[in-house]
Amino acid sequence: MSDSTSNKPASxxxxxxxxxxxxxxxxxxxxxxxIGIYSKSASSMAPMAIRPPGALDxxxxxxxxxxxxxxxxDCPYNILKLADVGDDVPTGTPYFMARTDxxxxxxxxxxxxxxxxxxxxxxxxxxxxxxxxxxxxxxxxTCIAFLGLRCEVCFNVCPIRGDAITLDYRHNERSGKHxxxxxxxxxDACTGCGLCERACILDEAAIKIFPMHLAKGELGKHxxxxxxxxxxAGESLVTPDQEHRYNLPEGxxxxxxxxxxxxxxxxxxxxxxxDAAMQETPFSSNPLDTLKKGIQEAD
Amino acid sequence: xxxxxVLGAEAIRKKGWWQAHKWLILRRISQIGILLLFMLGxxxxxxxxxxxxxxxxxxxxxxxxxxxxxxxxxATGYGAIASEAVTGALIILAFYLxxxxxxxxxxxxxVNLVTDASFWLRRRLDIRTxxxxxxxxKYWMLGMVLLVSAVSGTMVYELINPVSILHRGILxxxxxxxxxxxxxxxxxxxxxxxxxxxxxxxxxxxxxxxxKVSPIRVRADDRSKCDDCAECFVVCPEPxxxxxxxxxxxxxxxxxxxxxxxxxxxxxxDICGKxxxxxxxxxxxxxxxxxxxxxNAALLKQKL
Numbered sequence: 001m002s003d004s005t006s007n008k009p010a011s012x013x014x015x016x017x018x019x020x021x022x023x024x025x026x027x028x029x030x031x032x033x034x035i036g037i038y039s040k041s042a043s044s045m046a047p048m049a050i051r052p053p054g055a056l057d058x059x060x061x062x063x064x065x066x067x068x069x070x071x072x073x074d075c076p077y078n079i080l081k082l083a084d085v086g087d088d089v090p091t092g093t094p095y096f097m098a099r100t101d102x103x104x105x106x107x108x109x110x111x112x113x114x115x116x117x118x119x120x121x122x123x124x125x126x127x128x129x130x131x132x133x134x135x136x137x138x139x140x141x142t143c144i145a146f147l148g149l150r151c152e153v154c155f156n157v158c159p160i161r162g163d164a165i166t167l168d169y170r171h172n173e174r175s176g177k178h179x180x181x182x183x184x185x186x187x188d189a190c191t192g193c194g195l196c197e198r199a200c201i202l203d204e205a206a207i208k209i210f211p212m213h214l215a216k217g218e219l220g221k222h223x224x225x226x227x228x229x230x231x232x233a234g235e236s237l238v239t240p241d242q243e244h245r246y247n248l249p250e251g252x253x254x255x256x257x258x259x260x261x262x263x264x265x266x267x268x269x270x271x272x273x274x275d276a277a278m279q280e281t282p283f284s285s286n287p288l289d290t291l292k293k294g295i296q297e298a299d
Numbered sequence: 300x301x302x303x304x305v306l307g308a309e310a311i312r313k314k315g316w317w318q319a320h321k322w323l324i325l326r327r328i329s330q331i332g333i334l335l336l337f338m339l340g341x342x343x344x345x346x347x348x349x350x351x352x353x354x355x356x357x358x359x360x361x362x363x364x365x366x367x368x369x370x371x372x373x374a375t376g377y378g379a380i381a382s383e384a385v386t387g388a389l390i391i392l393a394f395y396l397x398x399x400x401x402x403x404x405x406x407x408x409x410v411n412l413v414t415d416a417s418f419w420l421r422r423r424l425d426i427r428t429x430x431x432x433x434x435x436x437k438y439w440m441l442g443m444v445l446l447v448s449a450v451s452g453t454m455v456y457e458l459i460n461p462v463s464i465l466h467r468g469i470l471x472x473x474x475x476x477x478x479x480x481x482x483x484x485x486x487x488x489x490x491x492x493x494x495x496x497x498x499x500x501x502x503x504x505x506x507x508x509x510x511k512v513s514p515i516r517v518r519a520d521d522r523s524k525c526d527d528c529a530e531c532f533v534v535c536p537e538p539x540x541x542x543x544x545x546x547x548x549x550x551x552x553x554x555x556x557x558x559x560x561x562x563x564x565x566x567x568x569d570i571c572g573k574x575x576x577x578x579x580x581x582x583x584x585x586x587x588x589x590x591x592x593x594x595n596a597a598l599l600k601q602k603l
């Protein structure tokens with residue numbers, strides 16, 4: 001045991017070192033854990049905060065944005081802000097709020113080339129290709145177009161008017177004689193600039209910009225739209241349908257390519273008018289007769 | 300042993316007020332001046348420096364990126380970094396490698412203004428108690444920051460980094476962020492002496508690593524004049540690095556502070572009434588060494 005006594009000072013020092021290291025590692029580790037957990041909640045963006053044009057998807061953006069504010073400085077309309085600590089946007093990162101300060105869609109996109117890291121993608125040179133978010137008509141109950149009133153403000157302020165937002169004319173069931181001018185947003189053209197949201201005349205906008213992942217649905221990867229595939233191939237990709245053989249009275253044909261039922265008038269001189277043809281069908285013109293017939297037969 | 304009675308009194312008496320405060324004043328001018336250069340843009344439309352300490356543009360041309368932020372970006376595994384950030388990080392890296400790593404801490408970082416104020420108040424209130432941290436805790440912090448970045452894939456530390464929060468907050472405005480800064484201030488006053496900058500800040504740790512090799516150093520060539528007043532020891536933010544150099548003549552330790560922890564703040568130069576310290580190069584410049592070099596050169600010439 002004489003060895004252990006002679007080693008005592010050294011082992012004391014080593015013990016001290018190990019304990020101090022463990023203490024530091026423990027404290028720093030706990031802090032790291034805290035930051036990590038905080039980052040989880042701090043990284044969840046408020047849905048109303050929109051990234052500048054060309055922003056990478058959120059995970060890559062948070063890995064590459066140095067929070068320097070150069071995009072903020074070079075925005076000629078001063079719409080961009082850097083998030084403060086405790087905001088619903090990760091600290092220091094740039095965003096804008098469409099309702100108050102939408103993106104004016106500058107043609108030269110000055111906020112992008114100053115970004116030193118490419119967190120705003122330098123490859124984006126045409127502002128119409130930007131996808132900051134997507135405008136969504138969120139409330140059909142308050143949007144006055146759905147109430148049958150003329151508004152179309154969102155349609156008219158849209159910088160890609162007629163492509164990103166179009167008007168769909170529908171019958172006004174309430175009045176019975178007017179049209180509804182319904183705004184429809186098209187994701188293939190909408191940049192998410194937010195000019196429509198700012199312009200919306202309601203107290204709370206009925207059209208809002210949402211980040212893409214909130215605004216869009218996504219079709220299952222296994223879906224193939226038959227009609228599109230058919231167009232691409234130029235023909236049906238499955239065995240053609242068996243042509244249905246109708247048991248039609250003489251002088252009538254069925255066209256499978258879209259015409260439907262055809263009265264071959266040349267071959268059927270007796271049926272000169274559609275009225276006459278109707279009388280030739282086995283069905284009554286009054287659907288009630290068919291129902292009554294069923295009841296009578298049951299009796 | 301000639302312990303000082305009033306801190307800095309001897310230096311002022313012997314060298315005059317300016318010489319006793321020169322580096323401190325220059326340092327404050329640098330710290331505030333850099334902030335002002337950034338503010339000239341938004342205030343007066345004169346864009347000398349644009350952005351903030353994380354990334355900026357000098358005269359709208361020269362890109363600069365903080366290499367510590369850049370390192371976090373690398374740790375996240377993000378691969379497609381644009382060339383401006385790479386160039387910018389290399390420029391700043393080269394600057395601090397040349398002029399002293401933690402030169403950033405004492406001449407540029409805005410948090411230094413806060414923690415120096417804490418240190419001043421701590422001394423005024425004569426608070427001597429506080430938490431003890433290992434000197435190397437900030438290196439653990441640096442490791443933790445890089446680890447958390449790697450695990451999460453995002454620059455997590457930048458969510459709470461007080462240095463970038465303060466600088467960004469001054470330039471771009473902030474509210475709650477001031478609480479973080481107030482926290483740092485109070486922490487340094489009441490919890491630990493020089494707690495943040497000396498013990499915890501991972502940014503300081505990163506620049507400390509750069510400072511290990513930088514050539515511009517504080518030298519103590521006239522260390523024989525030292526009368527043990529210990530004033531330098533009191534004002535130095537990293538006092539543990541001084542005694543070995545000051546008292547190491549017999550052990551053959553060169554009279555130059557080579558530790559990366561030194562922030563090149565120059566306060567020791569100001570406060571010393573004996574003019575022991577001065578800025579110089581890390582290489583041996585004593586007369587004996589210089590004459591040795593000359594002899595070697597002469598020998599070399601003869602041989603040729």
